[in-house]
Amino acid sequence: MTYLIEKFIRNEREEKLHHLAQDLSEELQEFASKIDEEASIPTSILDRFRTSGYSALPVPKQYGGEDLSLYELVLIQEELGKGEGATALSIGWHLGILKDLNDRRPWNDITFGRLSRDVVEGTIINRAQTEEKTGDPTRGGLPVTIAKRVDSGYRLTGRKTFTTLSTHLDQVIVKATLEDSEEACDFLISMKDEGVSIEETWDVIGMRGTRSDDLVLNGVHVPAERLLEVYDKERKTKAIPPGWLLHIPAVYLGIAEAAKQEAIEFVNTYQPNSLDKPLSEVPHIQDKIGQISLKLLSARHFLYSVADQWDKYPEERMQMQSQLFAAKHQAVNAAIDVVDLSMRIIGGRSLMKKNKIERLYRDVRAGLHNPPSDELTLQVLANSEFK
Numbered sequence: 001m002t003y004l005i006e007k008f009i010r011n012e013r014e015e016k017l018h019h020l021a022q023d024l025s026e027e028l029q030e031f032a033s034k035i036d037e038e039a040s041i042p043t044s045i046l047d048r049f050r051t052s053g054y055s056a057l058p059v060p061k062q063y064g065g066e067d068l069s070l071y072e073l074v075l076i077q078e079e080l081g082k083g084e085g086a087t088a089l090s091i092g093w094h095l096g097i098l099k100d101l102n103d104r105r106p107w108n109d110i111t112f113g114r115l116s117r118d119v120v121e122g123t124i125i126n127r128a129q130t131e132e133k134t135g136d137p138t139r140g141g142l143p144v145t146i147a148k149r150v151d152s153g154y155r156l157t158g159r160k161t162f163t164t165l166s167t168h169l170d171q172v173i174v175k176a177t178l179e180d181s182e183e184a185c186d187f188l189i190s191m192k193d194e195g196v197s198i199e200e201t202w203d204v205i206g207m208r209g210t211r212s213d214d215l216v217l218n219g220v221h222v223p224a225e226r227l228l229e230v231y232d233k234e235r236k237t238k239a240i241p242p243g244w245l246l247h248i249p250a251v252y253l254g255i256a257e258a259a260k261q262e263a264i265e266f267v268n269t270y271q272p273n274s275l276d277k278p279l280s281e282v283p284h285i286q287d288k289i290g291q292i293s294l295k296l297l298s299a300r301h302f303l304y305s306v307a308d309q310w311d312k313y314p315e316e317r318m319q320m321q322s323q324l325f326a327a328k329h330q331a332v333n334a335a336i337d338v339v340d341l342s343m344r345i346i347g348g349r350s351l352m353k354k355n356k357i358e359r360l361y362r363d364v365r366a367g368l369h370n371p372p373s374d375e376l377t378l379q380v381l382a383n384s385e386f387k
Helices: 004-008 012-038 043-052 070-083 085-104 109-120 243-269 283-312 314-319 321-346 356-369 374-384
Strands: 125-128 146-150 153-163 171-178 184-190 196-199 213-223 227-230
Touching: 004 070, 004 283, 012 043, 012 070, 012 085, 012 356, 070 085, 070 243, 070 283, 085 109, 085 125, 085 243, 085 356, 125 153, 153 171, 153 184, 171 213, 184 213, 243 283, 243 321, 243 356, 283 314, 283 321, 321 356, 321 374
Parallel strands: 125 171, 146 171
Antiparallel strands: 146 153, 153 213, 171 184, 184 227, 196 213
């Protein structure tokens, strides 16, 4: 059984990008167990993302990047997820945010240009939006983190949860509420700013290497020019749907592909003495492999077609929320099913810690808790039918 991702490579540029992701993915495989056991990504891996240019791919060409399309982002992130899911998802947030900023251009040119050049020089970024009291940021709750106006700018106080790549970040985009208002704003802070600290709270069963600890802001002073974006509190203008979030389902399809390959390797190399034919010829094994193939093929075609539509028809992006959410829903749930089927093929030994697929099982479950949630997706789809 072949890795069908090659069928989705359409030109020389995509082939080159895929080769880069493939090289990095193979390197990640060597560190996968270590990353899971230690719940940490080695600095050397982040350095490889920097020196290879991978971390700067979504940056506009005018600043030294490659103007990565959404289709290309999905392509490379699926390949990276095949190597090691936690690292792929972590760098995916960095790439996705840069893709979003490049698409929307919500900041002034000077600020965006400065950050873009910093990224080309090696800066790693993420957003810090999630909080204990607000939950999933895609639901629109106002941050409890408060930005107080002071003469020289703002002073931020609060705590953010799920700050992925916490120990490797150089800069972070923090969403806070302006004091005595209902205006949510984004601020750019440096992890070296006084009052910024990380509290190690990340103790989970899967995606352990993402190191999604709490970001603590204790009266952090932010100059006025680092106020990046003020969100429309009255929602007079509809926000553009988050196409960049497709980096998430891409990674989980990569994890599913890795599980499928483990199952195929197993049936090709193991034959119990109770059988007079290879496992690959056993009907119930063939049935499960057929289900795996169907789920991956369906999810890929949907995911890649939505990404392609986003790239080709920017004028339609405002109407694409339901498609974007549905693509994530289908891909993640298909990935979970594929890992489960692969474990059924391998049997009880798939539960052993020494077996790679045990880690894949734990990692793939995390997709249910990445935005958007399944229930929000179904609500959006239902509402779209009544418009």
